[in-house]
Amino acid sequence: MPAPLPQTRASKFHMQATGRCKGKVVLFLLLVSGCSHPRPSAGTISLQSSQPHSASRVSALPPAQPTQIPLAVYKREAGEHPSSAAAQYRYARALVKNGSVSQGVRLLEKAARLNPQYAPALDALANYYKIIARPDLEVAVLQRLASLPQSSAVHLLRLADIYLQLQWVEAAQPLLQKAAAIKPGSQKLAQLQALTFYYENKNRQAVKTLQTALAQHPGSPALVTQLAQYLTVINHNADAISLLRSALNSRPQNPSITLLLCYYLLQLQQPAANAEALQRLQALKAANVHSAALYCRLGAAYQASGNISAAIAAYTKAADKDPGYEDTLLALGRLLARSPATSAKGVQLVKQYEKAQKNGLAYGKALETMRQHQNSAAPHLQMAAWYKRLDELPLAALEYQRALAIQPGNSAARHSLQQLMHRMGELHP
16 A cells, blocks of 8 residues: 555544534535535545535435425425425425425435435435435435436546545446546546556556546646655655646645745755745745645744744644644644643643544554455444544444444344444434
8 A cells, every 4th residue: 555645534543523613504505505605725535524515416305396386386396296306306406405405305305215216316315415424324314315327427526536535446436437428528537547547556557547547637736746746655745736736827825836846845844945835834824824734834944944933833733723634733743742831731641642543553553454354344344433533423324224234133233233223313414
């Protein structure tokens, strides 16, 4: 397996709470009602962050009916046609638009039960589960959508995306092949194919895949940053830096590109590179970027320039925002340990970091074992235990489900899954 890319899950092990994003139900309301919403910046693939979606795709609803049609009309239609998935779906949409999200979602689930192949209801459900960060429920719906005769590349790629986040490479590959036949030029397809090559230690193929995609989608921050990372995996660091600098010519102060460039510049440990990184990071801060990543990089840049007090201040801000971000606690702890007045605090932070790293290494070993034995139930059960420790309960549920698909007679796993689902039911928004 290649060296891990910056900011792996293991490096953040148990150092930050896995919270639910605030306002997700409000976002679902905006999406199904056709309102616009801010698009998140392109970045690494994550189960916890949604990729940009148009309102029409998220709700997957047919063209809107005239707004003057009263809610009672849809309610009456649903009552007169209780076995019609389409009628229940239209009423569900009207309810959501009127703010009754929970009732609308229950009707979407009813529509999906009435007709397990009714794609509009399934698509709306999948996107709702994505918004509320329930990949376990989302996967179940996406699997049904992927099995439809006219399956969408969007659904296939989203399901493959989740599988690859869990590093279920073998399960993702057929989905990627099917999506490639439907939408061969997709940027998302190229990203996921490259990630598959990375997991298989075929790094040059990953680089070639992304280079081809970048030629088709020039300037894409997601492609640029992913390609730059894979270039460093094959020790083409100078090419990675050149790529990132070139991308910033057309997208000045793009946060994801700038932060990655500064990360690599600081690794050079050269005065000119350190000065460039510090200048770029200060400009990014002036542009109102205040993430843990920014302050972590600023801390490193100030430290490299000899401004220790500024480095401590920056690392402290990074730790306040996300104590598990890369080696923030280690760097801060070591700097604080230099002064008698803060030595005790510094030693404490270093020990906290070392404990997290020890857990992270064990987690990474379990993940590697699962990746090498994807068709064995035991490694998936081990990963379920890790996700429970991380308080990532939906991911734990997915691992239990995968283990049971391999070993249906495992009563202990089934009991653990039932307990977990009950617990998540209590936590459901």
